[in-house]
Amino acid sequence: MNIRNVTNLFVLLFLIWLLLTGTFELTSLLLGIVIAGGLSLIFGKNSNVFGKLRLTPKVFIYSLHYLIVLSWEIVKSNVDVALRVINPKLPINPGIVKVKTKLKSPMGRMILANSITLTPGTLTIDIKDDEFYIHWIDVKTLDPEIASQEIMGKFEKILEVIYG
Amino acid sequence: METLEIIGALVTLLGSIFIFLGGLGIVRMPDLFNRIQAGTKASTLGTILSLFGLAIINEAWIWKLLVIIFFVLITNPVSSNVxxxxxxxxxxKMTDKTVADLLVDKSNKPGEE
Incomplete structure (x- = not known):
């Protein structure tokens, strides 16, 4: 039984409960505690997905910063792909490139891979240990170092602080 | 009140334009991988903007819509990745325009594992 994993899952589930119900009535809060507690006990005790995550103020601030960076990247690259689609010449230059990540924790790698996929123009196809294979709609370089910097440099720096 | 509704409607309209461009991308792109790029992802911003426009129109829904956006952000990349x-x-097969495929060069061709 992993206490930290269970508590982290409980906090997350209870936050979602608060957002969905939108009230602070006593009965609703108690019901939310019971449901979130039960679920996190059932599903949290045998896994360690959230176990490494420490809910400190620093992590919270960096997570917020990460959300802002991610949103800006999503907007930028969405416009970029949309412009490619309406361009009559269809200016694409696709290919699968290999990049290397410095992140160690599985959770950090998962979030990094999903962020890469979320920003259009890049699509994570496979992960083998610390190598990501990424379908890039406009290949600028095949060199892993430069490609890593180009695709995920911004994300990696912040995630390194959060997950280590 | 009136102006908020108009702003919300405009944001939702902008979102649906992005979703339309995503659909157009599915038609125009030459192979599956590029279709995923255009289809599932030009629509990310479209979905977010549409929901956000709704949140502007009806403030009571804003937290629920934020949760929906959160779930879209979590599930969307997983499906396109899989x-x-x-x-x-x-x-x-990938399109002829493809520059490189480093995943194939890695001696793990499908069916030979």
């Missing part, structure tokens, strides 16, 4: 990975291992 589809593209399966397609690559199945050996779906």
């Amino acid at each position: 589809i593209s990975r399966a397609a690559h291992f199945r050996g779906i």
Whole structure:
């Protein structure tokens, strides 16, 4: 039984409960505690997905910063792909490139891979240990170092602080 | 009140334009991987903007809509990742414009594992 994993899952589930119900009535809060507690006990005790995550103020601030960076990247690259689609010449230059990540924790790698996929123009196809294979709609370089910097440099720096 | 509704409607309209461009991308792109790029992802911003426009129109829904946006952000990349990975291992042909495919060079061709 992993206490930290269970508590982290409980906090997350209870936050979602608060957002969905939108009230602070006593009965609703108690019901939310019971449901979130039960679920996190059932599903949290045998896994360690959230176990490494420490809910400190620093992590919270960096997570917020990460959300802002991610949103800006999503907007930028969405416009970029949309412009490619309406361009009559269809200016694409696709290919699968290999990049290397410095992140160690599985959770950090998962979030990094999903962020890469979320920003259009890049699509994570496979992960083998610390190598990501990424379908890039406009290949600028095949060199892993430069490609890593180009695709995920911004994300990696912040995630390194959060997950280590 | 009136102006908020108009702003919300405009944001939702902008979102639906992005979703339309995503659909157009599915038609125009030459192969599966590029279709995933355009289809599932030009629509990310479209979905977010549409929901955000609704949140502006009706403030009571804002937290619920934020939760929906959160779930879209979590589930969207997983599905496109799984589809593209399966397609690559199945050996779906890539377009002639493709510059490089470093995943194939890695001696793990599909069916030979």
